[in-house]
Amino acid sequence: xxxxxxxxxxxxxxxxxxxxxxxxxxxxxxxxxxxxxxxxxxxxxxxxxxxxxxxxxxxxxxxxxxxxxxxxxxxxxxxxxxxxxxxxxxxxxxxxxxxxxxxxxxxxxxxxxxxxxxxxxxxxxxxxxxxxxxxxxxxxx
Amino acid sequence: xxxxxxxxxxxxxxxxxxxxxxxxxxxxxxxxxxxxxxxxxxxxxxxxxxxxxxxxxxxxxxxxxxxxxxxxxxxxxxxxxxxxxxxxxxxxxxxxxxxxxxxxxxxxxxxxxxxxxxxxxxxxxxxxxxxxxxxxxxxxx
Numbered sequence: 001x002x003x004x005x006x007x008x009x010x011x012x013x014x015x016x017x018x019x020x021x022x023x024x025x026x027x028x029x030x031x032x033x034x035x036x037x038x039x040x041x042x043x044x045x046x047x048x049x050x051x052x053x054x055x056x057x058x059x060x061x062x063x064x065x066x067x068x069x070x071x072x073x074x075x076x077x078x079x080x081x082x083x084x085x086x087x088x089x090x091x092x093x094x095x096x097x098x099x100x101x102x103x104x105x106x107x108x109x110x111x112x113x114x115x116x117x118x119x120x121x122x123x124x125x126x127x128x129x130x131x132x133x134x135x136x137x138x139x140x141x
Numbered sequence: 142x143x144x145x146x147x148x149x150x151x152x153x154x155x156x157x158x159x160x161x162x163x164x165x166x167x168x169x170x171x172x173x174x175x176x177x178x179x180x181x182x183x184x185x186x187x188x189x190x191x192x193x194x195x196x197x198x199x200x201x202x203x204x205x206x207x208x209x210x211x212x213x214x215x216x217x218x219x220x221x222x223x224x225x226x227x228x229x230x231x232x233x234x235x236x237x238x239x240x241x242x243x244x245x246x247x248x249x250x251x252x253x254x255x256x257x258x259x260x261x262x263x264x265x266x267x268x269x270x271x272x273x274x275x276x277x278x279x280x281x282x
Binding site: 036 | 157159165168169171172173174175176177179180185188189190197198199200202203204205206207210211218219220221222223224225226227228278280281282
């Protein structure tokens, strides 16, 4: 018997796509407190290997969170247990990034899923690779 | 000889503290696209194990990013290579959370640091545990 939780089985896939604006990056800096000038100051960024401002790595991770939080099991409570992230390439203002989350493990008795989580840009380049663990909880009436 | 990068050696520590408001949480939802109602809707959250709205897990991770991006090596470029996160306890609006990043490994020839990264709340409870990898780059004039 194939294990499933909330209709999800191994190989189930959800995605979330977002265009990243410089305003988004500035707002992310304000809300997290990460005002590293690499993310907002073009003159500073020109002196780095990136040559131009880049989004915070954790901004791309936020799009994984959006895929898991809004697309994976919208009729259940998705409890985020863990996330491993490798930042592979920069995200620039104007990029459109897509988080793709693929179920790799289902533990029905614990209501837990493991997922491969990848963020790609509009050119198909992997900007983040990694994996996540979530628990799927019922909404209590 | 003790290895160091930008004055940092094993056991060097940086911290970043932030109070989390419901407005911050709502803004984080807008900027990432993660509009899961668990983070903003008290009536919905009451039907979950958390009983009240909680911050996105990735919001707490953003405070780690702030510690690394603004406190670790402000006269250098901190390139985020990787971050592993385990979400251990919820962050609520009104909480004050502190990211503590402790250098655990220094690879001077590769300009790389490994760090233990922990986020605690005002009661000392660990809300996130994990580890990070960064590269320290020079600012080019």
